[in-house]
Amino acid sequence: SDLAVLNFDDDVISGFQKNFKSRIQYFSSLKKTDIYLEKNKIRFHERNFSIKNFSLKGPHNISNTMASILAVSPFNISEKDIRYALKTFSPLPHRLEFVAEINSIKFYNDSKATNTDSVKYALQSFDKPVRVILGGSDKGENFSTLNPFLNRYAKKVYLIGETQEKMFAAFGNVVKTSKFENFEKCLKTAFSESENNDIILLSPACASFDMFKNFEERGNVFKKIVKQLVWEMRNEN
Numbered sequence: 001s002d003l004a005v006l007n008f009d010d011d012v013i014s015g016f017q018k019n020f021k022s023r024i025q026y027f028s029s030l031k032k033t034d035i036y037l038e039k040n041k042i043r044f045h046e047r048n049f050s051i052k053n054f055s056l057k058g059p060h061n062i063s064n065t066m067a068s069i070l071a072v073s074p075f076n077i078s079e080k081d082i083r084y085a086l087k088t089f090s091p092l093p094h095r096l097e098f099v100a101e102i103n104s105i106k107f108y109n110d111s112k113a114t115n116t117d118s119v120k121y122a123l124q125s126f127d128k129p130v131r132v133i134l135g136g137s138d139k140g141e142n143f144s145t146l147n148p149f150l151n152r153y154a155k156k157v158y159l160i161g162e163t164q165e166k167m168f169a170a171f172g173n174v175v176k177t178s179k180f181e182n183f184e185k186c187l188k189t190a191f192s193e194s195e196n197n198d199i200i201l202l203s204p205a206c207a208s209f210d211m212f213k214n215f216e217e218r219g220n221v222f223k224k225i226v227k228q229l230v231w232e233m234r235n236e237n
Contacts, residue, residue: 095112097110
């Protein structure tokens with residue numbers, strides 16, 4: 001039978017129910033619905049899926065996961081297969097992509113985050129404050145909207161690109177911030193300042209055209225520099 005899957009937490013989307021003749025099921029991170037998040041577990045009928053075992057990070061991906069489980073529910077997919085998919089699914093490149101770990105320091109490439117909303121989601125995806133690289137070409141974003149998120153979720157900000165002065169003016173007094181003219185020096189400085197179990201996140205909140213051809217090239221350069229750091233650390237040891 002036809003099935004519509006709606007986000008109960010979004011008043012606009014949940015209001016679409018009157019437009020559907022099909023069966024409707026809801027997902028929610030706030031209330032008990034057909035599938036919902038409670039105490040770091042997705043609860044679906046008698047099944048519980050711990051989000052700690054998910055390969056994808058972030059509250060937006062938890063919502064996407066709940067929607068996906070509902071979407072495949074008519075096809076009687078086994079619980080074993082669902083758990084395997086949640087544990088092994090790989091995100092698309094440049095979207096909160098795990099790159100490498102060096103001496104307990106983890107690197108994530110979120111070059112596709114070209115606006116402030118994407119950065120807000122990215123910052124909330126980790127269970128500790130991160131060292132975040134921001135900046136690029138200006139798309140007219142209001143960077144001050146990042147202030148409460150950086151204050152709570154950022155350990156330090158590293159700025160690059162043509163927006164760095166605008167960004168520094170917006171939140172330089174909110175979180176510890178440094179500016180860089182060179183992308184490689186920026187990343188290597190973040191690494192040299194990192195402590196055990198730190199996270200370094202590229203999530204620019206800007207387009208890439210001031211320094212790169214596109215966000216893919218920016219993300220690939222990030223990954224190339226990280227791989228160089230991996231090689232250097234191995235040779236040191």
